[in-house]
Amino acid sequence: MGRRRIFTVGFDLPGDGFESIPFNSDQTLLDADIVLFEPTLSVFHSYESYNGRELLSENSSFIAKTRVDHWRSEIITAVNAGKLVVVYLSKPDVYYRYTGQQQHSGTGRSRATTNLVAEISSYEAIPNLTKVTAKSGSEIRLEKDGAFLGPYWSEVSEYSSYEVEIEGNFTRTLLRSRSGERVVGASFEGKRGALLFLPPIRYDYELFVQDVGAEEEWTAEAQEFGKRLVGALVGLSDVLRRSSQLTPPPEWSSASEFRLALENVLETNITQHSAQIQRMQAERLEFEQQLEDAGSLRRLLYEQGKALELAILEAMRLFGFESSQFQDGESEFDGVFVSVEGRCLGEVEGRDNRAIAIEKFSQLERNLSEDFAREETSEYAKGILFGNAYRLKPPADRGSFFTDKCVSAAQRIGAALIRTPDLFAPAKYLKEHPSDTGFAKACRDSIFSTSGGVVNFPEPPIVETNTVTTTNEEEPSLPASPILSVS
Template sequence: MYEHGQEVSLDDADVVFFGLPEAPWEPKRYRGKPSLDDDDSFRYKALLSRWRTELLSALRAGKTVFVELTSPDVVYAGTGEVQRSGTGRNAEKTRLVEEVSSLAAIPYDLDGIVIGEGHEIRRVPASRLLSSYWTKFGSLSWYEMRFAKQQGLKPLLTSRNSEQLVGAVVAAEGGGHLVLLPAVYLGEHDDATEGGDSSAGEASFRLNSIDFVQRLLGVDSELRGTPSSPPPGWATGTAYETATQRKLREDLLKAQAEEEAARRHKEEIESALQDASSLQGLLFGQGRQLEEAVLRALRLMGIEAQRHVDDESEFDAVFGIDGQRFLGETEGRDRAAIDIDKITQLERNIGEDFTRDEVAEHARGVLFGNPQRLTAPGEREKTFTPKCMTSAERNQFALVLTHQMFGPAAYLEATADQKYAEDCRTAITSAKGQVVQFPEVPSTDGDA
């Protein structure tokens, strides 16, 4: 069993059982629904897109994908776009959002969705596909959403009025099948154990889980054209288990524990590698990737830097050096130099920043540019346009070529050289209307 946030592939799976991903918790509301900030919006939409792609790939590979249709999470997520209106002090920015449902993770768009819980479910008489599954788990199932009949859907289960579906199967290209099931409870249902022996409840859950998997495999076999008879419930207990089976189950549990430990260790390494790789955004990044790389580089130089986002303003980088406040803007261009447009935007941002009640003086501007980002750093010929340079000189802004930040930042990440970090900070503060000249990176023992 995997969490939705894990970077796993379904290529190794023969059969998939999938539950809808949960949206990030967010107290802020918009039109009665949670409203995610930009970071959570990006992550959640990427998560839904990744699982939709994985499930679609599994279906196209001829696999059976079971989906438990619990009540979907519906949130408002940022589109990454801002709508501007007005000019000067009357200028306003509106952050654009869109409604996003956890159902987007399923590679099939359902029509006529109605959210609501119910327990009276009828199996479609003409379909025998779920007969074995429903015999065992029909009484343990309920629906939290209904959907309309539509082309491509073969009805399996309906609500009481038989007009809306709560279970169906979709034949996918490539021979796979998407089986939509209502919610099911695999926990203990014997009232005698409630509040009593927890081990009895756990044992019941494990037996139900084993039976659940066996019956899903039976559905899969029938869909593949090789029907098999799942073992009856009484045969899934320990009474008829051989010594060899018990030994193998113990070995399996041990192997699963080792696999889980290895998986966690792998995830820790992958996370550390991702963090370590973020500095490379200074070389070829743009947008959010470049912003994050610049913030990380500044922090390595001993500068407390962060993005600023509120209902009225959004600045790429805000930081202080030796009591002086700076406001930064980032820009990456594929093949061109950084032009005056970003300097003009930086001027507007500084003016907008100064209107805030908590700001007592104008910040100094820093433009972090990554020109010709698709060209190797040593082969780049364009930096900032003449107009950009002239405007920076007039405003006493510092200009930073982010690919020239990479060497100093990588060195500081490896050494935490405080004196060198101080020299980097001085280079930024002393560049008034000029391109920042970072100090030469000291040689290390590992250098040739």
């Protein structure tokens, strides 16, 4: 066999023998020969807390749950396909997450919404573990059943301390704490592949990483360790493969006279379940698209170009405008907005690291003149310049959205300036409360009443929102039934 592909998921190791895969990825593990996996949720965002524990944002809540389910499935598939998967037992990451479920009480303006939350653990990504408890120590004992681990352990033991003790469905116990009371390393060996649970590798950052200009690179010592580790992992994989190697069945052994009735039943079940899986995957893709569409208003906060234009059209529709774009071969307008109060024409600009400048306002003025020159237009439209300045920063950290020249030009023609993040809160409220036509009219009025300045939208009515947990105060439980098993 040639060079083995070794994936590291959720962490990095030195040398070009490892391919780093982010935890927040949908990469398949079947592309690898050996997988090194460290469960983590640290890549996901949390801006608030609940019951003394961090609460993931709504977006991160969905992504985190999707990722732990993805990796659990991928690990099972990889082991069943004959891969070696090593799970490095890091300290658990435990958060609260939004479940996407809500409870409502009251009616009208007094309506209260309660968001339901649940705990999520990084170890939900790992099969065959029934309990993971955070415990730390550096004294580790190699058990008799772990003799095959010897060459690997001699390379990494000085970099390995345990961070958890584990319980689960194991073939062998490989490592214990010095007293023998805690299992800190184990294996599950299936018919083809193997799943190892081992203490994580914690190298000395100063010895392994060096600054080269503005970049960080692995030191020579780190590179050498990486090479030795690759060799030890390949040797470990070979030992486990030999211990589970079966003779491929010859073709003649598949003839009907050698088949058992149960095999036919199971093949039928597999076919039926495969069809169900395909249908569910199609439904999931549809739900994911619906989810993306449902959150499209968030693009008002950070997008530019066509994506920002479409988000603005949606927000203005929620305000009660007929919203559209216009193009006739001679003129092209980012947005045309019509309501009972009047007609507006908008120009849209998003900037990464600066305010919206006079050049974009000049484009708006040209568009207003072109629009008025059209035969079907009898009145000058109200001009609106939509700006998303410093778009990659949180809204609270941004500077002025429009330059002084831009503001002066808006005052000269009575145009309105709209910071696109300001559209988000009122648009979100109206999307969730479409019957509140009074608030929609107030939003339109704020636009038409603004002449030469930034539009100040009314604050959405306060809708009481609570957060409650759907679980108890104990540590989140791992799936009770191991999915990998020996047959």
